Amino acid sequence: MFARRIQAGPSRLPLQPRRYESSFNPMNWLSKTFAPAPAQEEVDKAKAAQSGTSTPQPQPKPTKSSSIFAQVAPVKDSVPLPTAKTPPSKYETVFQKSKTVPFIVSHRKLNKLGRQIAGKPIDHAILQMQFSNKRASSKIRDLLLEAKQRAIRLRKMDEPMIVVAEAWVNKGTKRSKKMVFQGRGHHGVRIKPSSFMTVVLKEGKTVEQLKAEARKRKLNRIVSAAVTREDVPLRNVGASWAW
Numbered sequence: 001m002f003a004r005r006i007q008a009g010p011s012r013l014p015l016q017p018r019r020y021e022s023s024f025n026p027m028n029w030l031s032k033t034f035a036p037a038p039a040q041e042e043v044d045k046a047k048a049a050q051s052g053t054s055t056p057q058p059q060p061k062p063t064k065s066s067s068i069f070a071q072v073a074p075v076k077d078s079v080p081l082p083t084a085k086t087p088p089s090k091y092e093t094v095f096q097k098s099k100t101v102p103f104i105v106s107h108r109k110l111n112k113l114g115r116q117i118a119g120k121p122i123d124h125a126i127l128q129m130q131f132s133n134k135r136a137s138s139k140i141r142d143l144l145l146e147a148k149q150r151a152i153r154l155r156k157m158d159e160p161m162i163v164v165a166e167a168w169v170n171k172g173t174k175r176s177k178k179m180v181f182q183g184r185g186h187h188g189v190r191i192k193p194s195s196f197m198t199v200v201l202k203e204g205k206t207v208e209q210l211k212a213e214a215r216k217r218k219l220n221r222i223v224s225a226a227v228t229r230e231d232v233p234l235r236n237v238g239a240s241w242a243w
Contacts, residue, residue: 011111096151099198100143102172105136113140114167114197122148122162122166123209140197163204169197170171 113134116123122144129141144164151157181187193242205213 039054093202094155094157096147096155096157096201097198098143098147098150100139100196102174102194102196103136103139104176104192104194106193107169107171109134110136110195110197113137117144117164117199118167121166121204122164122201124207125164143197146200147199147201152188157201157203160206161203162201164199165202165204166200167197169195170196181191 032087113129113132113136116132118139120128126141126144126148129137129144147163148159151162152159175194176192178190179187180190180194
């Protein structure tokens with residue numbers, strides 16, 4: 001029987017379960033190894049309690065806060081540093097921007113109407129478009145009326161101070177094409193351009209303010225009312241007096 005066991009392969013050997021009793025416990029070893037060691041003061045207290053003698057208790061040391069804000073001492077009577085003033089942005093100005101839909105008109109013809117109303121008060125610009133003979137003037141007049149109502153209702157602008165600050169023209173993306181038939185079997189394609197206008201309304205100076213500034217500017221140019229005017233440049237001055 002013993003020879004048969006030796007000849008048999010190792011995988012065929014029967015495994016007999018064995019249990020060894022031991023006092024070693026890995027959890028106890030971990031708790032003892034990694035447990036925080038007691039402080040020296042606690043050890044002294046335990047020894048004193050066992051011996052029956054009392055030890056003087058040391059005064060507790062003030063603990064330092066781990067917060068970075070508690071470590072900084074407050075500064076008394078600190079003068080605030082002067083801050084640089086930021087210039088006002090151009091986007092802070094209240095304005096109303098409106099534009100027409102692209103319609104069939106040349107951008108060159110429409111640009112002339114834009115130059116006619118740019119820089120004028122809104123009421124004067126509407127009056128110019130009302131009595132203009134241009135075909136596109138009616139659309140520009142409707143655009144100005146709509147932009148004026150939006151500026152008053154939404155932007156809370158003062159009606160007498162609204163002016164057409166900017167007006168420009170852009171080309172439209174779509175152009176109308178029409179077949180044109182001519183004599184002797186000839187034909188061609190007629191292309192009509194499209195464009196649209198954009199206006200920007202802002203608060204400016206009224207007509208009375210502009211007239212007062214122009215009058216003041218003209219009066220300041222008059223330096224002397226004597227025989228010889230002093231506000232003109234001297235040209236070809238002679239060597240002696242002319243009178």
